[in-house]
Amino acid sequence: MQYLPPALESLVEHFNRLPGIGAKSAQRLAFYVLDLPKEEAEAFAQSILEAKQAITSCPVCQNLTEGDGPCALCSSLRRDRSTVCVVADPKDVIAMERSGEYNGLYHVLHGVLSPMNHVGPDDLRISQLVSRVASGEVREVIMATNPDTEGETTAMYLSRLLHPFEVRITRLAYGVPVGSHLEYADDATLARALEGRQEI
Amino acid sequence: MQYLPPALESLVEHFNRLPGIGAKSAQRLAFYVLDLPKEEAEAFAQSILEAKQAITSCPVCQNLTEGDGPCALCSSLRRDRSTVCVVADPKDVIAMERSGEYNGLYHVLHGVLSPMNHVGPDDLRISQLVSRVASGEVREVIMATNPDTEGETTAMYLSRLLHPFEVRITRLAYGVPVGSHLEYADDATLARALEGRQEI
Numbered sequence: 001m002q003y004l005p006p007a008l009e010s011l012v013e014h015f016n017r018l019p020g021i022g023a024k025s026a027q028r029l030a031f032y033v034l035d036l037p038k039e040e041a042e043a044f045a046q047s048i049l050e051a052k053q054a055i056t057s058c059p060v061c062q063n064l065t066e067g068d069g070p071c072a073l074c075s076s077l078r079r080d081r082s083t084v085c086v087v088a089d090p091k092d093v094i095a096m097e098r099s100g101e102y103n104g105l106y107h108v109l110h111g112v113l114s115p116m117n118h119v120g121p122d123d124l125r126i127s128q129l130v131s132r133v134a135s136g137e138v139r140e141v142i143m144a145t146n147p148d149t150e151g152e153t154t155a156m157y158l159s160r161l162l163h164p165f166e167v168r169i170t171r172l173a174y175g176v177p178v179g180s181h182l183e184y185a186d187d188a189t190l191a192r193a194l195e196g197r198q199e200i
Numbered sequence: 201m202q203y204l205p206p207a208l209e210s211l212v213e214h215f216n217r218l219p220g221i222g223a224k225s226a227q228r229l230a231f232y233v234l235d236l237p238k239e240e241a242e243a244f245a246q247s248i249l250e251a252k253q254a255i256t257s258c259p260v261c262q263n264l265t266e267g268d269g270p271c272a273l274c275s276s277l278r279r280d281r282s283t284v285c286v287v288a289d290p291k292d293v294i295a296m297e298r299s300g301e302y303n304g305l306y307h308v309l310h311g312v313l314s315p316m317n318h319v320g321p322d323d324l325r326i327s328q329l330v331s332r333v334a335s336g337e338v339r340e341v342i343m344a345t346n347p348d349t350e351g352e353t354t355a356m357y358l359s360r361l362l363h364p365f366e367v368r369i370t371r372l373a374y375g376v377p378v379g380s381h382l383e384y385a386d387d388a389t390l391a392r393a394l395e396g397r398q399e400i
Contacts, residue, residue, distance in 0.1 A: 004294065005266040007247070007254040014244045018229050029218050031291060034251055034264070041252045044214045045245040047207070051234055052241045054207040064234070066205040091231060094204065 008034065060132070062125040063108045064090045073105060080104045082139040084132065086158060088112050088146060096144065104142070107132065112145055112154040126158070133165050140168040147174060208234065260332070262308045262325040264290045273305060280304045282339040284332060286358060288312045288346060292382045296344065299390035304342070307332065312345055312354040326358065333365050340368040342397055347376045359400050370397040 004012065008030060016026035033041055055064050058071035061084075065071035073079060073093075083104030087093055093106050109124045132138055141162060145151035159169045174192035176185050185193070204212065208230060216226035233241055255264050258271035261284075265271035273279060273293075283304030287293055293306050309324045332338055341362055345351035359369045373396030376385055385393075 005255055005264055005271075007251045007266055008264060011247045011251040014247045019232055020225065020228070025220065027291070027294070028220070030251065032219055033248055034255060036252075038252060041248055045248040047211045047214045048233055048241055048245040048248075051207045051211040051230065052236075052238055055205055055234060064205055064208060066207055071205075091227070094227070 057125075061106045061108060062110065062128055063093055063106055078103075081137055083142065084129075084138050084140070085142045085144050086129065086155075087144050088151065088154070092144065092146075104140075107141075109145070109154070112150040113157055114150050121157070124154075126161070129158070130161065133162055133167055138167055140170060143169065143171045147172075257308075257310075257325075261306045262310060262328055263293055263306055264308075278303070281337055283342065284329075284338050284340070285342040285344050286329065286355075287344050287382070288351065288354070289383075292344065292346075295382050295385060295390060296394075299387045299394065301391040301394045304340075307341075309345070309354065312350040313357055314350050321357070324354075326361070329358070330361065333362050333367055338367055340370060342394075343369065343371045343400070344382065346380075346382055347372070348379055348381075355400070369400055371400050373397050 011030040011033065012023075012026045015021050015029045016023055018026075021029070033044065036044070054066045056066065056068070057063070058065040058074055059068075060070045060074040063071050063073065069075065080103050084107050085096060085102060085104055086107045086109065087096065088109050088111060090108055090110075093108060096102050096106070107125070107129045109126065109129075111119055111124050113119060113121065113124070129141075133141065141158075143155035143158065145155045155171060162169055173196055174189065175196060176182060176189060176193045182190070211230040211233065212223075212226045215221050215229045216223055218226075221229065233244065236244070254266045256266065256268070257263070258265040258274055259268075260270045260274040263271050263273065269275065280303050284307050285296060285302060285304055286307045286309060287296065288309050288311060290308055290310075293308060296302050296306070307325070307329045309326065309329075311319055311324050313319060313321065313324070329341075333341060341358075343355035343358060345354045355371055359371075362369055372393040376382065376389060376393045382390075
């Protein structure tokens with residue numbers, strides 16, 4: 001016996017497909033949306049459509065943006081245009097910006113090299129990075145891919161690719177996370193932290 | 201410095217407004233929707249609009265349904281039309297149906313009496329319940345509001361209201377843990393509660 005009207009069932013299913021939303025949460029969210037004032041529910045639906053339609057890639061850094069021109073970061077006159085931080089994902093730009101310590105530009109690869117998942121260099125925004133570096137404006141490229149196997153491999157691949165250009169290539173430091181406990185740090189992290197120890 | 205395009209920021213905000221979805225989750229969901237194929241994102245937006253447009257109240261039991269006629273449960277020939285289970289919320293119908301032990305019809309109040317929140321009898325679908333009972337087809341009304349103060353009060357109020365009619369008025373047995381919500385009760389508990397219902 002079906003006890004949810006089809007239109008509601010469909011909404012529950014759509015929520016259920018989102019990452020981290022189980023059957024119970026999906027139902028709760030669907031009922032919540034159903035209880036919203038008509039205008040708010042419509043605004044929600046509209047924001048999904050608009051995000052899909054309006055969001056494009058910045059022609060410079062490949063990060064998400066709106067319209068045809070360069071994104072707000074690439075157009076900013078306050079940013080240091082000689083430094084480019086290479087990240088895998090738009091979310092990583094947000095994380096870096098949150099730190100408040102970086103004042104250069106970015107380059108978003110939209111993924112990492114992953115032979116297992118059939119992701120090769122042509123599937124990432126690598127040629128655009130090479131063009132940027134080749135243009136001569138860039139002095140330093142900071143590799144900030146995730147410190148896991150695929151992130152490391154991608155950083156290594158890119159550093160070799162950019163080697164012919166007169167550009168400094170660096171990598172985010174490894175070490176123990178601030179505020180964490182040594183006790184819980186894994187061996188590899190501790191070894192790297194020791195290796196990269198600095199004078200105080 | 202703003203680093204999310206406005207259209208994406210707006211989508212994140214809409215997700216953030218949903219119950220139980222924090223800032224991090226909202227961002228993850230927005231990025232996920234942005235990565236969906238165009239048709240799927242459109243189907244999601246459409247399902248929100250359709251749910252809002254298509255869902256109405258069943259003229260008999262007041263549960264959520266589509267179209268003008270009685271809902272699937274009220275139209276079913278397999279259900280016992282002489283028993284009506286009164287619940288506060290459409291979610292409670294789902295919970296009861298999940299138990300698989302109930303074969304009668306429902307009446308959804310869409311809330312409970314709550315002087316604190318200015319919810320009085322006129323704000324609930326109480327007159328419709330009285331009409332159903334007055335029609336003479338109903339032999340038993342099972343109160344299945346939440347076993348908390350407001351649910352109890354509502355059940356007591358209704359039982360007094362229905363007392364003049366020749367109808368058996370019962371309440372779910374206290375197999376349901378006091379202070380909890382029907383929505384989260386497990387099937388076995390609900391089944392027991394139904395089995396042990398008592399006169400009030």
